[in-house]
Amino acid sequence: MAIVRAFNGIRPVEDLASKIAALPYDVMSSEEAREMVEGDPYSFLHVDKAEIDLDPSIDIHDNRVYEKARENLDKKIFDKELIQDEKPCLYIYRQIMNGRSQTGLVFCASIDDYINNKIKKHEFTRADKEKDRINHVDYCDANTGPIFLTYKEDNVASEVIMDWTKKKPVYDFISADGIGHVVWVIDNEIIVSEIAELFKDVKNFYIADGHHRSASAVKVGLKKRAANPNYTGDEEFNYFLAVAFPDNDLMVMDYNRVVKDLNGLSKVELMKKLEEKFIVTESSTQVKPSKRHTFGMFVEDKWYLLEIKEGIYNQNDPIESLDVAILQNNILTPILGIEDVRTSDRIDFIGGIRGLSELERRVHKDMKIAFSMYPTEISDIMSVADIGEVMPPKSTWFEPKLRSGLFVHKLS
Template sequence: MPTFEPFHALRPEPKYAEAFSSLPYDVFNRSEGRAEVRRRPLSFLRMDKAEVTLPDFIDNHDPRVYQQAALHFKEAIERQILTFDDVESYYLYRLSDGTHTQTGFVGCVSVADYDQGIIRKHEFTRPDKERDRVRHVQSLAAHTGPILLAHHPDLELDRVISEQDQQPPIYQFTAEDGIEHTIFKITERAAMMTIGSQFARHDHLYIADGHHRAEAASQVARLNHHEDAGLFLAVSFSSDQLNIQGYHRVVEDLYGQSVDELLTRISSRFTITPGRATETKPHRFEMYVKQHWYTLDYEKEHPSVKENLDVAILQDEVLTPFLGIEDPRTDSRIQFVGGIRGYAGLEQLVDQGTMAVAFHLHPTSLTELMAVADANEVMPPKSTWFEPKLRSGLLIHPFFK
């Protein structure tokens, strides 16, 4: 029985919404973030990744980073760029890229539900990233980046969406990447009661993206005894609306072997066809090396959902035995490329010599994600890439008021 509660949002005045909101902190490296803040000086990235506003000699995890984030946050409130909503509310968040539209509910979920497994996860988290988000949340006394959740399809929740999104939005803008962001505020009593009661009818909610932020919220709740610290910000979408793209892999060397040697070894476990595939599908991988594409088809089926994931098959059947990547969470020779960059991005990394080989994967499905979570298993890292991305800074859950 998940808790899904309305909250007093801290949010930008409408005239600032587009300029203030930003893509999540982990989309940018430090140099990209610095360029983004120069271009968009009001950007919430100044708070979400404050090291981009500090000299390079200051390490990403230096205490001054979090002090700087708090100063920027305080300034945004004092300048009334950010203001408090007067009543507890739910919100609808609609994203559209012109071909795909999804609408989710924004509210607060319970740390206790997360700790007890009612909110289910499917990834391990990295201690360094946990520490970063814990210190960030503590410094601001606020949850600023919403956790992306999925819930099973629900006709009553769909009805609320169809009624509420006919009302005037509080925000509506198209960001530079072409994604339209629209947010509606819900204060009508009957709709609010339906939202809370319908979420309580679900057995579980599922983290789609934001494992580190969820784990950080749990740790902060143990450190901060403010009542609202036991809740954290989330946007929950029906699982049939979320759009997952492939999360691809690139490796910086061929582990001391030639391309022909690598192909010979892979052919013992896969059927190899020169060129890109005419269609992608589960258990079909595409490999780019030395300016050539190869299609790798895998025929074997494994008994568990986790072992049958394409990301697991690639790891177990290629990356570990043939390229020496034992732990993709810690090995510096492997990098991950989100689906938005696609084939061209993979080719560029290999052709410019940054990486030696790239693997293009078919997307993991929401059904697979939920099945892994329900089995209390953990996917390999970077198994899912969700598009379009939520913007940070549009709705903030403070616990200092």
């Protein structure tokens, strides 16, 4: 049973929604964020990456950054750029990209569902990244960006949600990157209760993106519980901001790899080693894999198609049979000598939204070899999470990215 809780959302006034909505804090550097908001006082990056309003010499984890985030959030509320709904609501958030749409429910998820693994994870988190968001949530006393969840589409809640989208939305705009954003407010108490009840039939939510944000939100909630030993469980700090999309709405893009060198090998030696486990075919065009267990490779200005031979990996193992694992276990580690992709400075990762030409550009600029991947599927993520395991690093790239600033959940 998954808990879906309505909340008094803090959100932009209608005419400022398109100006306030911003990409997530973790898809850009501080430098890039400074450039993006130059001359723009409205962007929510002033809250989510508040270092952009301080001297660049200040460390991004300095307490002054979190104090500035709180100050900027409070100012947006004081200036009535952001307003708070008077009663608990649910929200519908639709994104449209290249004619394809995904429609999700915005609500508050339970930290107990996270702790009890009713909200399933598929990634490890890093302590330093957790600490950053813990401080941000704690100082702001708010969840400022939703956790991206998914669920198996096997209930009728979506019918009720889609029926509500026949009404006029509160926001409907296209962001600078061409993505459409549409939001509806569900303020009818009967419909809110009906949706919450229907979601009790959903056995689990799965984190699609936002593992660090969710872990941090939960730890802030636990911290506040410790500070309030007589808590009832109904306080807002027992919940965190989330948006859940049905699995059949989502698209996972390829997450490609570039490597700085050939680990001391010549191209001839590289090819010889590859041919032990792969069928290697030269291509006259860019190789974008069209099926699982095939890879594109760009090296010395030539593209190749790599097809894994039979019997090389365990087809029945949900992790070993992932393309990212096949690449790691048969090329990156044994041939190119990259043991840990999380820590190695010889490898970089490029989201499929950038296209294959970006792989060529990086190889010409600062890398030696690139691999294009077939996208991981939502069912893969769920299968791995269901057995309590984690995906290999950098397995998924979701598009479009959820915008921050459209919904804020205060913890007290």
